[in-house]
Amino acid sequence: RKEVEQDPGPFNVPEGATVAFNCTYSNSASQSFFWYRQDCRKEPKLLMSVYSSGNEDGRFTAQLNRASQYISLLIRDSKLSDSATYLCVVNRGVGSWGKLQFGAGTQVVVTP
Amino acid sequence: EPEVTQTPSHQVTQMGQEVILRCVPISNHLYFYWYRQILGQKVEFLVSFYNNEISEKSEIFDDQFSVERPDGSNFTLKIRSTKLEDSAMYFCASSERTGGGTQYFGPGTRLLVL
Numbered sequence: 001r002k003e004v005e006q007d008p009g010p011f012n013v014p015e016g017a018t019v020a021f022n023c024t025y026s027n028s029a030s031q032s033f034f035w036y037r038q039d040c041r042k043e044p045k046l047l048m049s050v051y052s053s054g055n056e057d058g059r060f061t062a063q064l065n066r067a068s069q070y071i072s073l074l075i076r077d078s079k080l081s082d083s084a085t086y087l088c089v090v091n092r093g094v095g096s097w098g099k100l101q102f103g104a105g106t107q108v109v110v111t112p
Numbered sequence: 113e114p115e116v117t118q119t120p121s122h123q124v125t126q127m128g129q130e131v132i133l134r135c136v137p138i139s140n141h142l143y144f145y146w147y148r149q150i151l152g153q154k155v156e157f158l159v160s161f162y163n164n165e166i167s168e169k170s171e172i173f174d175d176q177f178s179v180e181r182p183d184g185s186n187f188t189l190k191i192r193s194t195k196l197e198d199s200a201m202y203f204c205a206s207s208e209r210t211g212g213g214t215q216y217f218g219p220g221t222r223l224l225v226l
Contacts, residue, residue, distance in 0.1 A: 087154075100155075
């Protein structure tokens with residue numbers, strides 16, 4: 001089983017619509033969770049950290065479900081500039097501090 | 113806003129040659145990392161570095177790879193004898209702290225081994 005699994009998409013989303021997608025992780029001891037976005041051939045850029053209580057940053061909402069070992073990202077009022085690949089990233093924590101485990105990414109395409 | 117920088121942006125080399133990829137982490141950061149991304153694949157961890165020594169390395173980071181912090185600002189990745197399969201985008205990252213600390217990535221060096 002892969003450490004971090006994501007639906008590759010693409011999710012084709014009309015501008016202004018809402019899109020949501022999940023990622024699952026295999027290691028129940030994982031400590032920290034993030035969503036990064038990656039534009040074509042560019043570096044991953046932090047979108048948001050994900051906390052157990054769930055957190056929101058503008059149009060973006062992230063949720064963590066430790067019992068089911070999944071993380072979700074919801075994008076409201078999609079903009080054309082939201083088109084990117086969204087990377088689910090997990091840090092195992094104890095014994096492996098600093099090593100980020102990346103999912104393969106979910107591609108989102110926002111259309112006019 | 114402080115950022116991680118990397119040079120060169122592109123490097124083409126012949127198989128068997130040595131390459132050195134350079135990174136300047138964010139100035140107050142203490143933890144440094146190298147990742148790579150083969151075209152069309154996910155980002156993979158190579159190595160983490162703290163206090164002038166390797167903290168952790170992946171199975172990819174074999175004897176052909178080494179890292180160094182030669183001075184107070186640069187952090188380098190050396191590949192001693194490049195192979196075709198080393199062709200990838202190499203990202204440097206740094207963080208203020210380890211554990212759950214956010215890692216900030218540089219723009220990457222695209223390495224092509226011919």
